[in-house]
Amino acid sequence: MAAERSSVATRILDLTVAGHRVATPSAVIGEGADALLLPALSSISAREEMLPLAHELGDTYRCLVPDWPGFGAHPRTRLPLNPANLHAFLDALLAAVPGPYALGVAAGHAAPYLVAAARRHPGAFARLVLVAPTWRGPLPTAMGPERAGWFGRIRRAVEMPLLGEALYRINISPPIIGRMMRAHVYAEPAHVTPAVVAAKHRITRQNRGRFGTAAFVTGGLDPAASREDFLALFGHGLPPVQVLRPDKAPRRSGAEMDALIATGRVTALPVPGALSAHEEFSGDVAAAIRSA
Incomplete structure (x- = not known):
């Protein structure tokens, strides 16, 4: 753990994305070279999940940790949620706070968005670290492409007034959040305490929270259509890319990480944890980042 926790300041970035004003709350932690830390996209996504890692890195880096539009522990922006708008969000963020960044870190689904942004903005990042x-x-992931026709129907159902809110509440209850976290978000069930579950549940209860969840869960925010498309993001034209591969990542997600590592286009290190290793084992993740 870091010897002393850095103070946290909050900065509101006033961005314009696809003609929409997107007020973006961002945490600023630490001193030193600039770093951009992007939380994962998920039903419980919020910048708070990146704060433990930012504190660990705060003696070396000045970390900017924004919320994604449509996610976070605050009322959500009215922005159509799709890959094009998330790419545009990062373009707007890099125009407002251009760095250059000594380090870019992204977790989960944020990783390919960060890589694509680094390709669109040469020189913005000295290196990238992708966690799980x-x-x-x-x-x-669970149902396969042969059931793709259902995904849009499920998303539209959750986005409907009244019915959609009822479906959403049923599927983000504290017991379900706890079960999900023990299954693939955290590696150690003992770390999924009632306090942790309550904090994650508060994130899901934000106004318009169901729209981000519906988009993410159904694949509506997938930045690639296939493994081949995902792997094609990597290679020439990027700064050095390091992948931190959690040892208890779910089988299917871990296979995609292993396929990326096998290309030789990235360097890789194992870390403890599952899909939220950056939050659950922030000290180990920070040590891996510093070892590069």
Whole structure:
């Protein structure tokens, strides 16, 4: 653990994305070279999940940790949620706070978005670190492409007034959040305490929270259509890329990480944890980042 926790300041970035004003709350932690830390996209996504890692890195880096539009522990922005708008969000963020960044860190589904942004903005990042990178949402991962026709129907149902809110509340209850976290988010069930579950549940209860969840879970925010498309993001034209592969990542997601590592286009280190290793084992993740 870091010897002393850095103070946290909050900065609101006033961005314009696809013609929409997107007020973006961001944490600023630490001193030193600039670093951009992007939380994973998920039903419980919020910048708070990156704060333990930012504190660990705060004696070396000045970390900017924004919320994604449509996610976070605050009322959500009215922005159509799709890959094009998330790419545009990062473009707007890099225009407002251009760095250059000594370090870019992204977890889960944020990883391919960060890589694509680094390709669009040469020189913005000196190096990238991807923690448990994923590209395929939960339903496409679990059900396979042969059931793709259902995903849009499920998303539209959750987005409907009244019925959608009822479906959403049923599927993000504290018991379900706890079960999900023990299954693939955290590696150690004992770390999924009632306090942790309550904090995650508060994130899901934000106004318009169901829209981000519906988009992510059904694959509506998948930045690639296939493994081949995902792997094609990597290679020439990027700064050095390091993948931190959690030892207890779910089998299907871990296979995608292993396929990326096998290309030789990235360097890789194992870390403890599952899909939220950056939060659960922030000290180990920070040590791996510093070892590069």
